[in-house]
Amino acid sequence: MTIDAADTIDEATILNGTDIVRIQNLSVSYLSGKRQVDVLKDVTLQLRRGHVLGLVGESGSGKSTLASALLGSLRSTSFVSNGSVHVAGQDVFALAPRALRRLRTAEVAMVPQNAGNALTPTMKIGEQIAEVLHHLKGNKAAQRARAEELLRLVRLPNPGPALDRYPHQFSGGQQQRIGIAMALAANPSLLVLDEPTTGLDVVTQAAILDLLMELQETMGMSMVMVSHDLGVIDKMCTDIALLRKGAVVESGMTRSVLAQPQHAYTRGLIDSVPRIDTPGIPPGMDQAAIDAGTVREGAVELYIRTPPTKAKPVLSVRDLTIDYRRKPVPGTGPTVQDVSFEVNAGEIVALVGESGSGKSTIANAIAGLQKSEGGQMSLTGSGDESANHLRGGGNLARTVSSRPKSLRQAVQLIFQNADTSLNPRHSVRTAIARPLKLFGVKGATVERALEEVELPASFAKRLPGQLSGGQRQRVGIARAIAAGPSLVLADEVVSALDVSVQSSILRLMDTLSRDKDIGFLFITHDLAVVRSIADRVVVLYLGRIVEDGTVEEIFSDTSHPYTRLLLDSVIELGDDHKAKAQAVRDEIPDAPPELGCPFASRCPIVRDVCRTVVPPTIQVSDTHNIECHADVSELRPSIPAL
Amino acid sequence: MVTFFAKRLGWSVFTVLLATVLVFSAIQSLPGDAATQLLGQNATPSAVATMRQQLGLDEPPVSRFFTWLGKALHGDFGNSLVGGGSVAGEVGSALVNTSLLAGITIVIGILLSLVLGLVAGLTRDRWPDISISTLALVGMSVPEFVVATVLVLLFSIYIPIFPAVVIAGQNASLSDLLPSVWLPAGALICVLAAYIIRMMRTSVIDVMDSEFVRTAILKGNSTSRVVFKHLLPSAMLPTLNVIAMNIAWLVGGVVVVESIFNYPGVGTLMIRSVQTRDLPTILLITVMSALTYVVCNLLADFAAFLLNPRLRYPRSSK
Incomplete structure (x- = not known):
């Protein structure tokens, strides 16, 4: 070109x-x-x-x-x-x-961004593919055969029966495959x-x-x-x-x-992408410099976060079990089982896993939005003397409506989509003033809260619609921080943002965790972001912890096969893409198995015992645990390539 | 699915019962009863008391209600307090006449408003939409008796093609009524259509903006295929409930329109019965209205069930 x-x-x-x-x-x-x-x-x-x-x-x-x-x-x-x-x-x-x-x-045919929305909900997928097959018009049997062939081509399981099903009966990944099959049906040149x-x-x-x-x-x-x-x-x-x-x-x-890259914008974009192989938060993009056309010279300066030195737990979760099933389904286990971890004051702990891994379910349980069936969750005093709202700690087993006010104040949430979590008709001031008033926070003002998230005080008058995506997320953070919490649950807070804005939000989280001694539970599926900001990582699969450790340990050579699969699936700039192993194609099962290791159905080094016995904990170090039946030596990448 | 409809059916029975209780107590709390109405203002108290005894009005209201309910469950709705004839027969013949009016209104009204709503939604902000939307707004804001009067002025006085009022009495046959049904039907359609058009238009616009309609267009489908296969089923869903609500409203609208045109239907009968405090007749009409309402909503639920595969096939496990 x-x-x-x-x-x-x-x-x-x-x-x-x-x-x-x-x-x-x-x-x-x-x-x-x-x-x-x-x-x-x-x-x-x-x-x-x-x-x-x-x-x-x-x-x-x-x-x-x-x-x-x-x-x-x-x-x-x-x-x-x-x-x-x-x-x-x-x-x-x-x-x-x-x-x-x-x-x-x-x-020319188009594969839409979200096939879940792009497939007509009231039509069977077979019919949606068939209507593109104009050269076979009138020949129903031939259309059906070709549609089935296309579904096989995109490796949809059971392509024959799938033709008679409706879009909502497929998972997100399967819907995307159907979207691709539909676009290919026309045999387009573009x-x-x-x-x-x-x-x-x-x-x-x-x-x-x-x-x-x-x-x-x-x-x-x-x-x-x-x-x-x-x-x-x-x-x-x-x-x-x-x-x-x-x-x-x-x-x-x-x-x-x-x-x-020749252009300052290209350079800036490349530099602001976090990498799984290098720790540290990349610099934000300097839009003014790009407008001026100045290309930055020299190596990228990454900001390396220092984890807190003292371990003062704020959140302690022990053997948490959550069950969505109304009645037991044979062969399946509870949605979340025996999950234990801690978050210390000033620490950023990442909860990592694919969709369906139960990470949001766990966060909801901690926030009190979801009932738990077993285990203990408690908020221990933050240790910060100025945090007067929580002296004795609190039991988080109860849902939010029956929690005392001080406990609700101590646990705050930041949501993925700041645009939908802020009321579009309420000004920024109303949004931030609400927790201040509700919890009677002394000495705090909306202006202070805005200042803490590096927004000008004049923004208080604005409505969410008058802010950019990054600014809205800052308001969401200000609202959460204003209450003076000791624990903040941050659910995919940067995944909807452009990379250039992402790093500044990550920097903000870093500053807040250190300055205010807030413990962050950071929920994400983006491993590069985890590498850049987290102190410790908990890897979840189907509601069970498969590995946990410090960020360095998780990204080290010794990993649980599932962590390895996640790491290998990340596609990064400059990788040798051809040499990279092909990804495992199986999709995540709908429900966790009743017995044994949750990952057994996809694991490349699976053995018989995995299907019946819960895997033991391998203590790789004081802080690094892997739940696996295999020997440590098998958990290094040189052994069976995935 | 079976439990869903069983539950809905249970609630429907409850709704109908509640409606009869409410109407019964409302009539009780009105001053005067059938006896005073029949005998007029100058009746002696002893004459009124005798009349009450004859009509069974001296029993306490609660026991009267349960007596009525017990008989009603066996299909005996009692005799008119005023005319003395069987209520079921009287209401039945009025109901046949009203069904003719309502049937014509529903079939033409719904088809017309769905088509107009669809056209308006598809031609958003262009002249067909603007004219349809404006007319719908007028239809919504003008009360049905005004519409009826205007229709009479236009089509029986300026251009005398339809009769202004129905001269045939309560016992008119359907063929007698057929020429005179069009003006009342027209008045009802005007009001009924307004709401459905507006709902349909909004819902078509929403679905037009959806990604799946855009995808269907980009797949190179013809416009008619996009509209009828991809757009219409989804656009109909929110409109169904509005249609059900409007059919139920029709039962009330019928009262006013029928009395304007002197149409021998349930509405006219209802007004007369209220004037004479003819409780058995009022109760039966109430039961009929409540049943209409409930059946319409059940039908709307069922239609939604047929249109929406997400209801028919909840996401099953793989």
Whole structure:
């Protein structure tokens, strides 16, 4: 792919078919009042047949608009103000409706970001795939056979019966596979993928990406892939284009652009991604410097957090058991079983696992939003003399409505989506003042709370809609901190944020934990973030702890096979993606087994005893425990490759 | 699923019972009863007492209610206190007439409003939507008796194609009624359609914005396929309950409209019975109204069940 903005389109080049995509000086705008706002500004890109283009950028960069423009689709209020888009030699915005439909059925198909929302809930998936099979129109049996073949191609289990099921009967990873099968059904020459794996767990993501890569190679398809994840782009794409505020700032061959970025924005983006192999929080992006075009020289300065030296527990969880089942189901065990861990004052403990691992369930139980069936949870005095609200500690077994006020004050939550957890009609002041008033916090003001999260006092007047994503999350943190808690439960607090904002929020959590001696229970599926911020890590699988230890120990060579699977599934910038082992394809079971090790059904070094006996604890060190029947020597990566 | 509908059915029976209790006590608390109404203001107290005894009104209200309930469960709804005839027969013939009116209103009204709502939603903020939405708003804000009067002015006075009032009495046959059913039906449709159109429009707009409709369009489906296969089932779901509510409302709307057009239906009968404190008739009409309401809601639940696979197949384990 080359950028030659000065060139005009040579009709012959389009017709000879070496380029599947030609975007020439494309500007897309919408009207805000009488002012014209550009979503895309003068974008010129080409993609050769058989190549894969990655579109990278942060939220608001216009990458999704550009992707849907390839299908001739824009938001109803937007319009093409300049330039053109040619796909397979056709000017998509000049096509008549009928011809545009033909383009979408034959040449270009889209894999949506969240297949769970993109599949029609009231139609069987077989029918949804079949309606794309226009060449088999009228032949029901042939359509069915082809649909089944496509589902087999994307490795959906039991493809035959699956045709007669509805979308909600599949897991997130399976829905994404169905979405891909549906896009492939048209046998398109160009596949457009909008963040195809963003909502998925690392293991599922790795499996879906491997599948896409294989399909692309065998079918010789061209692809355009939108992502905010540089690791994913690095693995999948031959070509890359970086977008910022609607304009392409840099483009070229993926490997060379990412190895030697020329633009300050590319550099900043690469630098702000946390890595699983290096500890420390990366620097935030300096937007002003990028606007000025200054490329930072020298090595990236990472901020390394120092864990608290004294162990003063604030939260102690012993043998916690939670059961969602109304009545026992044969062969399955409780949702969460025998979970024990501690959080010390000033410490950041990460609770890690795939969706369905029970990490949010445990957090809800600690917060008192979920009843527990067994075990003890207690909040011990924070040890901080100024924290006068909690002298004797408290029992967390009761749910929130029957907890004393002081205990409710001591445990606070920060949510994943600050935009939905803040009332859109309440000002920032109302949101933060509420806990201050409710708990009668003395000497605290809304302005102080805002200052602590590095927001100007003038923000108190604003409504959540007038804030950016990062600012809203800061307000969410300010609201939690304002009550003066000794324990904060932070559920995926950075996963919805752009990487450039992510590091500043992580830095804030670090500062607050040290300055206020708050213990953080940090729930996340993002291992790179864990590496950068956590002091200790608890790895969960199906509601059971499989490994726990200090952050260094968890990322060391000796790991539980499940931790190893998670680590191996992480896709990072600069990895040798081809050499990396293929991910285990099995999906996480619906319910934990009644007996033995929860991971037995997916474990590469499983033995008979694993299916019947609860694994013993291997004490690798004072702080590092692994629950496994295997010998320690088997838990190093040189032994059976996963 | 069976337990779900069994539960709903139980609640329905309870609702109907509650409605009869409420109406019974409401009539009791009104001053005067059938005896005073029948004999007029100048009746002597002893005449009233004799009349009460004849009508069985001297029993305490609670025992009268249970006597009525016991007989009603066996299908005997008693005799009219005023006319003396069987209540079931009287209400039955009125009900047939009302069913004709309601049936025409429901079939035409619902089809029309679903189509108009769909068109409005699909052409959001363009002229078809703006005209439909404005008309719906007018329909909602103007009371049915005004609509009825305007319709009479237009179609029986300026352009005399329909009769203004029904001259045929209580015993009119359906064929006698057929020419005169259209104006009252029109008045009811105007009001009924307004709510359904607005609900349908909102719900179509919501679903149009959903990712699955966008995906269906990007798959290259024809517009009609997108609308009828992908959009409509989901858009219908929230509208179903509004339809059920409006059909139930129709029972009340019928009273006013029927009396304007002197249509010999349940509404007209209801007004007359209330005037004469004819308790058995009022009670039976109440039971019928409550039943209509309950059956409509049950039907709406059942339709939702058919349209929504998430209700039919709860997420099963793999």
